[in-house]
Amino acid sequence: MSIKVINSGLMTTIQDNGRMGYQASGMQVSGDMDRYSASIANALVGNDGDAALLECTYLGPELEASEDVLVAVTGGEPKVLVDNQPAHAYESLILHKGQHLKVASMEEGTRAYIAIDGGIDVPLVLGSHSTNLKLGIGGADGSKLYNGEVLNTGEPSELAKSILSGQYHVRHTDHEFMQHHHLWHENHPGDSHEIRIVLGPQDDYFTPEAVKALDGAVYTISNESDRMGYRLEGEVIHRATQKDMITDGIVFGSIQVPPNGQPIIMMADHQTTGGYPKIATVISADLPLLAQCSPGSKITFKVISVEEAQDIYISFRKALQEQIALMDEEAAEEWPDRRPGVRNYNLKIDGQLFRVSVEQIK
Amino acid sequence: MDDVRILTVGDCAVSVEFGQEISLEINHKVMALKMVLEREPVAGIVEMVPTYCSLLIQYDPMELRYGQLKDKLNALVGQLDKVEMPPKQVVEIPVAYGGEYGPDLGEVAAAHNMSEEEVISLHSEPEYPIYMLGFVAGFPYLGGMNKAIATPRKKSPRLKIEAGSVGIAGEQTGIYSVESPGGWQIIGRTPLKLYDVNRQEPVLLKAGQYIKFKPITQEEFRAMENEH
Numbered sequence: 001m002s003i004k005v006i007n008s009g010l011m012t013t014i015q016d017n018g019r020m021g022y023q024a025s026g027m028q029v030s031g032d033m034d035r036y037s038a039s040i041a042n043a044l045v046g047n048d049g050d051a052a053l054l055e056c057t058y059l060g061p062e063l064e065a066s067e068d069v070l071v072a073v074t075g076g077e078p079k080v081l082v083d084n085q086p087a088h089a090y091e092s093l094i095l096h097k098g099q100h101l102k103v104a105s106m107e108e109g110t111r112a113y114i115a116i117d118g119g120i121d122v123p124l125v126l127g128s129h130s131t132n133l134k135l136g137i138g139g140a141d142g143s144k145l146y147n148g149e150v151l152n153t154g155e156p157s158e159l160a161k162s163i164l165s166g167q168y169h170v171r172h173t174d175h176e177f178m179q180h181h182h183l184w185h186e187n188h189p190g191d192s193h194e195i196r197i198v199l200g201p202q203d204d205y206f207t208p209e210a211v212k213a214l215d216g217a218v219y220t221i222s223n224e225s226d227r228m229g230y231r232l233e234g235e236v237i238h239r240a241t242q243k244d245m246i247t248d249g250i251v252f253g254s255i256q257v258p259p260n261g262q263p264i265i266m267m268a269d270h271q272t273t274g275g276y277p278k279i280a281t282v283i284s285a286d287l288p289l290l291a292q293c294s295p296g297s298k299i300t301f302k303v304i305s306v307e308e309a310q311d312i313y314i315s316f317r318k319a320l321q322e323q324i325a326l327m328d329e330e331a332a333e334e335w336p337d338r339r340p341g342v343r344n345y346n347l348k349i350d351g352q353l354f355r356v357s358v359e360q361i362k
Numbered sequence: 363m364d365d366v367r368i369l370t371v372g373d374c375a376v377s378v379e380f381g382q383e384i385s386l387e388i389n390h391k392v393m394a395l396k397m398v399l400e401r402e403p404v405a406g407i408v409e410m411v412p413t414y415c416s417l418l419i420q421y422d423p424m425e426l427r428y429g430q431l432k433d434k435l436n437a438l439v440g441q442l443d444k445v446e447m448p449p450k451q452v453v454e455i456p457v458a459y460g461g462e463y464g465p466d467l468g469e470v471a472a473a474h475n476m477s478e479e480e481v482i483s484l485h486s487e488p489e490y491p492i493y494m495l496g497f498v499a500g501f502p503y504l505g506g507m508n509k510a511i512a513t514p515r516k517k518s519p520r521l522k523i524e525a526g527s528v529g530i531a532g533e534q535t536g537i538y539s540v541e542s543p544g545g546w547q548i549i550g551r552t553p554l555k556l557y558d559v560n561r562q563e564p565v566l567l568k569a570g571q572y573i574k575f576k577p578i579t580q581e582e583f584r585a586m587e588n589e590h
Contacts, residue, residue, distance in 0.1 A: 020408065020409055021409060022499070022564070022565070023409055023411045024409075024410065024411050024412060024495065024568075024569065025495050025499060025500060025564070025565035025568075026495040026496045026497060026498055026499045026500055026501050026539070026565070027499040027564075027565070028499075125559060126559070126564060134498070135498075135499055135540065135557075135559070137559050198370055198372050198373060199370070200369050200370035200371065201369035201370060201371050201377045201379075202369075246382060246383070246384060246413075246414045246415050247413055247414060247494070247496065247503070248377060248379075248413040248414070248415070248416040248418065249371075249375075249377060249411035249413055249416065249418025250418075251371055251372060251374065251375050251418070251420065253372050254371070254372075271496065271497060271498075272411055272496050273411070273413055273494065273496030273497065278371075281370075281371055281372030281373075281375075282372065283372060283373050284372065284373050284374055306370050306372075306373055306428045307427075307428060307429070309372065309373035310373045310423040310427060310428060312373075313373050313374070313423050313424075314423060314424060317424055
């Protein structure tokens with residue numbers, strides 16, 4: 001099975017959970033910027049959480065199905081079109097042979113994720129499918145998507161086959177649930193997103209006033225922001241010492257402060273080590289939201305303790321598991337009617353979902 | 363071990379810092395802790411990144427909480443002196459100095475009123491410890507260069523430096539593992555690939571090893587390059 005790239009979009013790459021295990025050799029992890037949305041997209045089409053999918057930025061791609069295929073689009077609020085007709089994000093979509101799926105724009109957020117049943121079948125490079133543009137490895141030949149490219153997909157799951165054959169209803173996510181966890185959230189212009197941080201490892205390189213002021217400080221994400229890092233603009237963070245720091249390790253979410261005092265948050269494609277002191281680290285549960293923030297958006301830092309951050313992380317991970325379990329539960333409910341000869345359908349009329357079972361009577 | 367600090371790096375990592383200077387003694391402690399945690403793995407530790415003075419430990423809070431990890435590490439760091447370290451490993455790196463492979467050799471020699479041969483001799487003499495890898499895949503941070511050949515970076519960086527190029531930047535020497543722009547004074551090049559994604563072990567060198575440069579001729583360079 002395959003998908004043809006009619007238009008690659010602005011910046012579309014193949015990603016998965018990242019290339020772990022080689023950081024001691026200086027190899028970046030890469031991987032999806034918004035792990036939450038990527039995981040939900042994969043679950044919607046019955047893939048494992050680490051299946052390779054597409055991450056697109058602002059303008060997504062236009063894809064053509066070579067066979068009937070199950071797809072799902074998540075991340076922010078993407079404008080999804082199937083053969084130029086509006087379609088739903090956060091739902092599994094059946095794309096029939098020859099149909100076109102297009103992620104036309106982002107109503108909110110920055111990055112959309114397109115999962116295809118069976119996952120995108122590209123070779124594993126050092127244990128990962130993730131594209132690393134700097135080294136030119138992973139994904140499809142280490143580059144971003146290009147027009148005319150054909151992407152092969154893996155063996156579809158039983159679940160995907162059941163949905164495609166009409167035996168199962170399509171999967172969808174619970175919007176209230178998503179909003180509750182502040183991951184897929186309506187954004188109002190001028191509003192600032194709260195990003196929670198834990199101080200350290202080098203907060204002692206800065207004046208006590210600067211560290212104190214970080215709690216509640218508002219920064220604007222600058223145009224010089226990409227998968228490697230987000231440069232921020234706002235209050236200058238003053239150093240208490242001019243002593244040079246000795247290069248050490250960096251994580252996704254590290255907040256480096258170069259000599260100009262304007263912080264840089266290290267994102268998925270960050271280098272493994274760096275020589276600027278890091279005043280704080282973004283908590284893991286807020287990285288998906290940060291990944292959806294675009295240049296020009298404002299963020300407000302809130303300092304919390306590492307213990308609190310871990311409590312939040314654990315409930316975040318559990319929420320993700322619950323969301324996926326909920327989809328499985330629904331599939332196991334009385335509906336759909338699995339008696340032989342019965343077909344089940346989802347019908348959406350005026351935005352309301354109806355489940356319909358049809359039995360043929362001779 | 364009064365100098366050891368366990369620093370918080372968000373909710374999924376800590377950094378164990380053994381001091382704040384570039385020294386072999388401190389770097390050995392970093393390596394020793396990494397080795398202990400590799401020999402007797404702690405459930406929940408995901409990956410470790412050693413640097414000059416610190417070991418970054420990434421972990422999964424679903425399995426291991428901050429307090430638990432900190433307690434374990436505090437117990438371990440006191441016993442690092444007893445850790446038996448593997449014997450010194452020296453990796454020989456053949457280098458064609460000067461000519462097309464080392465365009466800045468003449469400039470470095472002139473800066474110190476030396477002959478090119480003297481620079482080569484001083485550069486290829488020591489066994490350089492690899493303190494860490496970072497910056498890009500396979501790039502080794504080396505110590506121990508003779509200060510007599512320390513040379514400032516080039517005023518205007520080159521847009522492209524070939525992989526394998528051996529350079530000097532201030533008191534540091536190093537090898538470019540992948541092609542990249544850079545301002546180092548390039549004095550030679552090795553035909554060895556420090557990074558090759560198609561190899562079983564993609565990265566040739568490891569932190570904790572030593573390297574020794576062995577001067578080779580331009581002809582030997584081409585012959586070795588063709589072998590690879």
